[in-house]
Amino acid sequence: MASILIIDNEHPIRKDIYDYLKRDGYSITTTMNGAEGIQLAISNDFEFVMIEQELSDYNGLKVLQSITRVKPETACFIIANQPSFEIAVESANLGACSYIPKPLSYEGLSFQLSKGAKHRQLFIEARNLRKERYNNLLELSREKSMFKTVLNSINGGVLVINSKGELVYFNNASLVNLNLENLEPGEQILTKLPKQIIKQVSEYLLANKYTSKVSEIELEIIPHNKLYIQSVCSHIPRSTDNFSGVVLVTRNITQKREIEQVKSQFVSMVAHELKSPLVAVEGFLQIMQNPEIKLTEEKKDDFIKRSSERVKSLFQLVNDLLDISRMDKKEKYRELEVLNFSEIVQSTVSLFELECKSKNISVKIDAEENLPMIKVERVEISRVVSNLISNAIKYNKNDGEIVISLSGNENYLNFTISDSGIGIKEADKPKVFQEFFRALNKQTRNVSGTGLGLTIVKRIVESYHGKIQFESEYGIGSKFLIKLPIFKN
Ligand code: ADP
Numbered sequence: 001m002a003s004i005l006i007i008d009n010e011h012p013i014r015k016d017i018y019d020y021l022k023r024d025g026y027s028i029t030t031t032m033n034g035a036e037g038i039q040l041a042i043s044n045d046f047e048f049v050m051i052e053q054e055l056s057d058y059n060g061l062k063v064l065q066s067i068t069r070v071k072p073e074t075a076c077f078i079i080a081n082q083p084s085f086e087i088a089v090e091s092a093n094l095g096a097c098s099y100i101p102k103p104l105s106y107e108g109l110s111f112q113l114s115k116g117a118k119h120r121q122l123f124i125e126a127r128n129l130r131k132e133r134y135n136n137l138l139e140l141s142r143e144k145s146m147f148k149t150v151l152n153s154i155n156g157g158v159l160v161i162n163s164k165g166e167l168v169y170f171n172n173a174s175l176v177n178l179n180l181e182n183l184e185p186g187e188q189i190l191t192k193l194p195k196q197i198i199k200q201v202s203e204y205l206l207a208n209k210y211t212s213k214v215s216e217i218e219l220e221i222i223p224h225n226k227l228y229i230q231s232v233c234s235h236i237p238r239s240t241d242n243f244s245g246v247v248l249v250t251r252n253i254t255q256k257r258e259i260e261q262v263k264s265q266f267v268s269m270v271a272h273e274l275k276s277p278l279v280a281v282e283g284f285l286q287i288m289q290n291p292e293i294k295l296t297e298e299k300k301d302d303f304i305k306r307s308s309e310r311v312k313s314l315f316q317l318v319n320d321l322l323d324i325s326r327m328d329k330k331e332k333y334r335e336l337e338v339l340n341f342s343e344i345v346q347s348t349v350s351l352f353e354l355e356c357k358s359k360n361i362s363v364k365i366d367a368e369e370n371l372p373m374i375k376v377e378r379v380e381i382s383r384v385v386s387n388l389i390s391n392a393i394k395y396n397k398n399d400g401e402i403v404i405s406l407s408g409n410e411n412y413l414n415f416t417i418s419d420s421g422i423g424i425k426e427a428d429k430p431k432v433f434q435e436f437f438r439a440l441n442k443q444t445r446n447v448s449g450t451g452l453g454l455t456i457v458k459r460i461v462e463s464y465h466g467k468i469q470f471e472s473e474y475g476i477g478s479k480f481l482i483k484l485p486i487f488k489n
Helices: 011-023 034-043 060-070 085-093 106-153 172-178 195-205 254-289 297-329 341-351 353-359 378-394 426-431 453-463
Strands: 003-007 027-031 048-052 075-080 098-101 157-162 167-170 215-222 227-239 242-252 336-339 362-367 374-377 401-408 412-419 467-473 477-485
Touching: 003 011, 003 034, 011 027, 011 106, 027 034, 034 048, 034 060, 048 060, 048 106, 060 075, 060 085, 075 085, 075 106, 085 098, 098 106, 157 172, 172 227, 172 242, 195 215, 195 227, 195 242, 227 254, 254 297, 297 453, 336 341, 336 378, 341 353, 341 362, 341 378, 341 401, 341 412, 353 378, 374 378, 374 477, 378 401, 378 412, 378 453, 378 477, 453 467, 453 477
Parallel strands: 003 027, 003 048, 048 075, 075 098, 362 401
Antiparallel strands: 157 167, 157 242, 215 227, 227 242, 336 374, 401 412, 412 477, 467 477
């Protein structure tokens, strides 16, 4: 049953109220004192509090104010000696739910209490609704800020446009991807977008109904491959056959595009390199098969020899390509050994004895004593040395010389190979390590090669965290330097 506090210093009135309400089963607490009344009302949960207007220690309105300030849900009544309009207004302003003039009657009290119960219930409901609304708003604002944080941390650009073509939302990445300084929500966005995107978005904005279709385009934003993007556009559904706008997702694909270009350039270079020896061999075969062309035995031998050379070079090219592809895939299993580099150099040089003799080239090896060891795969490092020696012979003059020197310090083993050959022109120097680069001039015309040797050398050296450099003077000679990290036990 409901609980009531009566604060009244007139004993008969207190007694009347007590008797009336006791009949209805209320739980009743009484006090004569305003200060005690405040204390009781604040520290307990009374549904109703009845306050005599004139208390001996306090003004009843003061008591009312102190209680409603802390417990606004309590239904408070002021019991007034005489009916007074001013007191009625003031007590209502201070939060009283009603004003009860004396003399009191049972009916009057019952009526006031049922009014008070409604007042209290309405107050509690309104407070709960306010709390719920506040919590919902809080939740909403949390969700909103989370949504913003998530969208801003996405690598891709997100731009939301409503059905009138006005900007609803954008994240920072969309500004970067579209190379735009700033955008304002609410502005007409279409005119600010690149032409291809305007076309892409317009198709969606002008559609009669919602479509789940997604359109994807790729376009250049800053020329010369500086910024290339992918733009993906789709409807934002409102219902199954209506849409509320368009969402545009952009992604920077500049790097992917560059890789694709390099790849396609590489494929066309390979195709070209493979084609030219095949065309040459096919040409020789056709001439030899043609009954109308009478060839001397000597000429035939020459054609066969030249065909076989072109086939050999084709093999070399395919082997080089396979090596490069294995290095790219990093699938090669390496058997590393701690090796004496000087021994590898000696044995590789001996493999080129014949070539050196045929051009009368002298090879001098200058190796420091007690060279540090290196931990490498024998086959790979022999490949590095043989490619460099082979070049030093191929691009050398007759009667030329090659000087190889080996030295070491606490971090690196240094290998240099100098030749007195044709040298490399300034303009060609930056291209020397590029795939398929071959300097084209009088001296190189008859030298066979794939243009992949130095690419392979550089990749092997760098895979061991080594370095490769070269110096060259056109017409005088070249010097290649390799630094390989030494093996530290
Ligand atoms: P290739 O199979 O043509 O020898 P490389 O990748 O080994 O391919 O070398 C690329 C190009 O660099 C050569 O075609 C040549 O023009 C130039 N080059 C390489 N080494 C030397 C050198 N020691 N002297 C002069 N030119 C060189």
